Amino acid sequence: MKKTLKIVIIDDEPYSRDELTFLLNQYEEVEIVGEADSGEKGLEVVMRKEPDVVFIDIEMPQMSGLDLAKALQNMKHVPLIVFATAYADYAVKAFRVQALDYLVKPFDDEQIDEVLKRMKERLSESSKGVDLTAGVGKLAVEDEGRIVYLSPKDIAYLFREDRETMICANERKYSSRTPIKDLEEKLKGYPFFRTHKSYLVNLDKIEELIPWFNGAYQLKVVGQKEEIPVSRNYVKALRERLEL
Template sequence: MNRKMKTIIIDDEPLSRDELKFLLESFNDIEIIAEADSGEKGLELIMTKEPDIVFIDIEMPQMSGLDLARAIQNMKKTPLIIFATAYPNYAAKAFRVDAVDYLLKPFDEEQLFETMTRVKERLKQEDKMDQLSPIARLAVEDEGRIVYLSPSDIVYLYREERETIICTKERRFSLKTPIKELEEKLKGYPFFRTHKSYLVNLDKIEELIPWFNGAYQLKVEGKQDEIPVSRNYVKSLRERLEL
């Protein structure tokens, strides 16, 4: 993992926040992006800034650290939680909300180093899972509504001027997202770039037809369109298609 870990500190005691910030400055891969003096402000920051890590005090007025941890459990991107508190008696409850660690004040540098080693390993594993896990649905706008397409229903995509056209067997959808960005989102599904402007679902290909100067055209399932295959992509495409 080469990126910096975005971090938020949430504690109602300014001196505790300052102490933790000072200790975290020794980690080159930590970036403290915000701090909050209450659970409510912390929740707002977590939702808007999407940190990788949050250090949370437990005993805070109104919304406690445990309440805050429970509130963020259903977020799409849940940060790793590290409780930083003066009270040892909450440890069991802390780990029920999947906390990575439980640090006691005053902070011990060696224990903090061990915690950050554990955090880095967790984030590294999550990054790997993100790369391996394909999206379940692709959201596209259709006449003011949001339609969720299954990638397996997409026959091909192509770029036309400033829009990307997504073709299913029955419909066409237009969106502004560049084809390269959609190619990234569709990783894990059998899509192949046949041309700088075309991305094709390999499972939908019916014919590969020689054209001219080493280029080819594709016939795909349920479509009359002939899709270009540039010479640069022909060899890789044949290797993917032929057993």
């Protein structure tokens, strides 16, 4: 079978690189196209080889794995990133740089098998023109040091408050540092509508449109007590989306 997944491994520990290489080479669809023992060298290898996936250790001297991942986001074709580290407490930071997965050493066959399935799913979506930043159908948000994956259908609305975006889902509120315009982009393809510069609403959750004043309205959504403002500039388009 033709090799389809080009992979680069970046880790300052030779044993860890060898271990990953051995495990990945069990799959005929994988091709290890490069290795590096530092973030700086790794960046050069990735730019030269243009792999599909990069496995990155986090704690490396000078340029850390997180710094490298941020640098890779500036590439024209951003590879999928899998962190492979001995430390479990960097998971939230890994999420912030849109890592596909987070493996904790020592690795095993089950971990590798699962991450390869996710790689192939994401690359298949990419080949069909699906935005990789949209994830695999769930929105990842932080919650008290954990990463919670929310199904878009469970999200009632989002709004901007101070410097955070609040996500209201399943009768709870989650906080995200991601700007609402970026979350709106991630949720493209789902029935979300901008009712106001600070509000994004799931159309499937709307149950009532209430006239307010000066041509503006307010919305009531399922399971939420708060009424959501609808700017008069958005009312016509909203009614067209809602009504048969």
